Amino acid sequence: MSIKNMTKEKNWSGQTMVSTDYLLFEAPREKHFMTGSEVLKEAMKRCTVDASVSYPITPQSEAAHLIGELWAEGYVGTYFRGENEFGVMSEVAGCAMAGARTVTTTSGPGTLRAMENFPMWSGTRIPCQLVLMARGINSPLTIQPDNLEVSFLLETGCMIWYAENVQELFDMSIAAFTVAEMPDVHVPIITAVDGFFVSHTRESVMLPADDIALFPYNPYKAPLPPIDSEMPPGRFLRDPFVMKSNYISYATHASWQWEVRSAVDRSRPYAKHFLNGLAHVTGDQDAEIVFVACGTASHQAKEANRELTKMGIKSKVVKLRTIRPFPHAELLEATKSAKYIFVPEFNIVGWLEKEVTQSLYGKSEAKVIGRPRVAGGMSMPVEAILKEVLENVEKGA
């Protein structure tokens, strides 16, 4: 299989190529019933993916197998199993630097093993996609859902989006390529879901037909040229600044790092368009009790909101869909009425609470409460959320 099998209208597997807007917003959809892993296959099937490299780790393995099946079926250009996650992420970088639209998946310890790669990915401005199916990090050994690993990724210079459910994973992982490949963005994107809760849960999902797909990635629109000997290569790769031990090298490194963060920021309008906003708000607009959450925690918060409504207590849920860039303006707007902000999380450190506190510092009078917090595979029953709310609000009243 090669790029020669493509025409102007059809990609190499014979799918008609369409715009992202058509694929996400206009194409008629039909109802299916599938898991997060299965839906990721369906999403990648519609993305004209050039390359994917995989490595087994629970709970992302099945998603990686299914992308392999897409390759066997002729939808993905090249695919193989790498030697470990560090090697895999380097192989992904190689594919992307040579101009390929590239996707991979990993979880927990795999993410940490590959860690050196993520700042390198953003520093080289490759628009590859990592679908992260979050799980706990050892030790003690755990394979259960827990999103501590996301906190390690926050400052890597990659965009981070968080999908709540199977449907969102489908739509987000398609939009992810489009936003990451925008010439004024062009940084890697991490699309996160909670492992098991999304990867292994079967839900109804609306999908467009599978005979349409995105147009291929055009590496020649990249702000940093691909390394393919077809055009002058990016100077910093050809002649790294570290070779010049002088003030210019320090200034260049600093401004380059700054630019990577600016590029992440410039993704806001695109993400807003394709995700229908960086944050989704449900519940009572003027509620004093506000839940701020992402992923499965936001699902549980919505359940708590329903229970509180039954009890005659007003509340609302602010679901953050992008973590990098962080939706500061959306959060501030959505928490204007708040007296209490609860941040329920599936990790021990409360990284989202820290993000929320920092974002609202000096701008909001609301009390930020980083509870309930569960980890290592514990579930977050609605009762636990209600208990926190009732105790704190009573205390505060």
Next chain:
Amino acid sequence: MSLRYMIPASKFKKYLPKDYVELVDYGPFGKDYNDVGVKNMGTYKELVEEHPMCSGCWMAYYIKIIFASLPNPEDTVTIGTAGCGRLAISQAAVPFIYGNYGDQNAMASGITRAFRLRFPDRHKDVITIAGDGGMMDIGFSMTMHAWFRRERFTTIMLDNEVYGNTGGQESGMSMEGAILKMSPTGKKFGKMPAMQLAITAGCVYVVKMSPTNINKASKAIRRAIFAARTLGPTFLHVYTSCNIEYSIPTNDVFRDAKEMEKGRFAYEEYMTDEAKELFAQIESKNKREVS
């Protein structure tokens, strides 16, 4: 065609750096190897000239041979990692990638696969050039697995038997008993059998050498690149001494390389039958090419 990217618009030419214009006018791009190559070094604009390597560095000399031997410099990408070598490699007029520590062969696996997808009718030569630490220690699993997967690119290990760039620490390729930083009482195990590992892992062409003969060194480099285009992974294990860490007086660097040639870097060449056939074809077509 990629060669086009080198050629400046005529009106801009006078504003470009002299070095660049000389590369366009007198460099090896698009030329017949017999008119450039190692035999004609000094008579044309070479791909790597200035570099910050130490005086008397045998590695810098070998890197110049690598770049003078490229069959298709305008369609070549090199990948390296931390170490002295990349200080010179990154100065060459050939795209160079520095990824993470020791991941050159993983990176190259991705690059070659993407090239074959995007340029199915053309040879885009991919060469990883890294030191003994980068290839056999920190990058070991990625070096080996790229070979096991039969990734079609060339791996060149610049073996100076020490971590030179970080100040002289023991590497897996140092000799047993060598007293170096991090082995203050002498290294406790011997040199890793890189050549045997490469053969076992499926490399189709493997050479171990001390590059005292320029033509011989160049021939091995070209064979490794040609075989990697179609047959499979190729590996060159080359002695490139560190005259600083091993205290070799500058004047004795060549003598030391000659000594090594009689000892643990005695010339060894391995090739599969397929590779043998390929070389016979290429070399009979162009008798002038091989010495």
